[in-house]
Amino acid sequence: GSTASVGESVEYKITGIDPGAGIMKATSSALEEYELTDWELVEGSGAAMTAALQKAYKKEEPIIVTGWTPHWMFSKFDLKYLEDPKGVYGEAENIHSIARNGLAEDLPGVHKVLDQFFWTPDEMGVVMSAIQDGTAPEEAAAAWVEDNADKVAEWTEGAEKGNGEEVKLAYVAWDSEIASTNVVAKILTDLGYEVTLSQVEAGPMWAGVADGSVDAHIAGWLPLTHADQYEKYEGDFEDLGENLEGAKTGLVVPAYMDIDSIEDLKE
Ligand code: PBE
Numbered sequence: 026g027s028t029a030s031v032g033e034s035v036e037y038k039i040t041g042i043d044p045g046a047g048i049m050k051a052t053s054s055a056l057e058e059y060e061l062t063d064w065e066l067v068e069g070s071g072a073a074m075t076a077a078l079q080k081a082y083k084k085e086e087p088i089i090v091t092g093w094t095p096h097w098m099f100s101k102f103d104l105k106y107l108e109d110p111k112g113v114y115g116e117a118e119n120i121h122s123i124a125r126n127g128l129a130e131d132l133p134g135v136h137k138v139l140d141q142f143f144w145t146p147d148e149m150g151v152v153m154s155a156i157q158d159g160t161a162p163e164e165a166a167a168a169w170v171e172d173n174a175d176k177v178a179e180w181t182e183g184a185e186k187g188n189g190e191e192v193k194l195a196y197v198a199w200d201s202e203i204a205s206t207n208v209v210a211k212i213l214t215d216l217g218y219e220v221t222l223s224q225v226e227a228g229p230m231w232a233g234v235a236d237g238s239v240d241a242h243i244a245g246w247l248p249l250t251h252a253d254q255y256e257k258y259e260g261d262f263e264d265l266g267e268n269l270e271g272a273k274t275g276l277v278v279p280a281y282m283d284i285d286s287i288e289d290l291k292e
Contacts, residue, residue: 031087031089031283031290031292032063032290034087035087035089037063037064037065038064038065038066038089039056039064039066039067039089039091040067040069040077040089040090041067041069041074041090041091042068042070042071042073042091042199043071043198043226043227044068045227045228046091046197046199046227046250047227047246047250047251047252048091048250048274049068049091050253051113051115051250052066052091052276054113055109055113055276055287058111058113059111059287059288059290059291060291061290064290066091071198071199071200072198075098075200077090078090078098078279079101079102081279082279087278087279087282089276089278089290090277091274091275092104092275092277093199093273093274094146094271094272094273094274095146095149095150095153095201095269096200097150097153097156097157098277100150101157102279103280103281104279105277105278105279105280105285106273106276106277107276107277107278107286107287107290108286108287108288109275109287110286110287110288111287113287114249114274114275115248115274116249117271117272117273118246118247118248118249118250118273118274119246119247119248119267119270119271119272120201120205120243120244120247120272121243121245121246121247121264121265121266121268122139122142122245122264122265122266122267123234123241123243123244123263123264123265124136124234124240124241124262124263125235125237125239125240125241125263127237128241128263132190132192132218133184133185134185134186134216134218135184135187135213135218135240135241136265137181137183137184137185138180138181138209138212138213138216139209139243139265140266141180141182141184142180142212142268143180143267143268144205144268145269145270146269146271146272148173148176149201149204149205149269152165152166152205153200153201153204155168156200156203156204157200162204162207163211165204165207166204166207166208166211167211169208170208170215180212181212181216184216186216186217187213187216187217187218187219188217189218189219190217191218191219191220191221192213192219192220192221192240192241193221193223193233193238193239193240194206194210194220194221194222194239194241194242195222195223195225195230195233195234195239195241195242196222196224196225196230196242196243196244197224197227197244199244201244201272202243205268205269206222206242206243207222227251227254228254230244231251231254231255232258234258235258235261235262236261241265243268245264246272246274250274
């Protein structure tokens with residue numbers, strides 16, 4: 026027959042996101058490890074990736090993207106991860122909260138909330154989906170906080186209230202982090218702090234916490250995705266531990282595509 030190979034059908038392109046993301050580095054390793062020498066990882070952004078996915082999906086066209094969970098795309102589209110028999114994308118990931126050194130002394134209430142903040146992929150999913158459906162991130166976060174007073178009470182338990190002290194949180198414009206960072210910002214604001222969010226790339230997010238120009242971020246994907254930054258700045262930040270368990274990264278395709286494994290991309 027004249028059926029095109031998967032590679033031909035997508036012009037040997039994988040639709041990536043921002044170059045600083047850990048998943049981009051993992052995908053470059055995957056191209057090497059699986060000897061996908063003809064393939065190209067195309068840089069873009071989280072928003073451009075989901076737009077491309079949406080467009081392809083509507084027409085039932087093939088597409089391969091760098092994807093991750095939690096992400097609203099799995100509830101909007103029928104998707105699957107390609108199997109990764111070489112384990113390039115690691116085992117399950119967890120998301121950690123990362124504070125600057127000295128935060129516990131300077132702003133103990135903020136430190137406590139960040140330390141106690143822990144939610145589930147489903148909870149994050151509610152906020153992500155609301156944002157995806159067009160609600161402004163601050164509004165989606167505020168609605169979630171209002172609807173989940175019990176959870177918020179757990180996270181703020183014993184935390185000193187603020188009196189307008191400034192708190193700077195950095196984040197990258199990944200859908201998962203837009204959701205989580207806005208929720209934590211809302212909680213800290215309600216507690217009396219003056220919260221500023223700065224949207225940056227992954228490198229500066231870690232660097233900012235390490236040099237103290239930022240108080241914290243809650244977007245540390247570990248043990249694999251941000252391993253480089255973790256090692257680079259180890260000692261210059263405080264790892265407050267997991268705020269979400271059971272995250273995952275990998276190559277993602279629409280379920281209608283007739284491939285199952287990264288190895289199938291060689292054919
Ligand atoms: N992600 C989402 C990020 C971490 C959060 C998987 C796109 C990354 O690859 O660095």
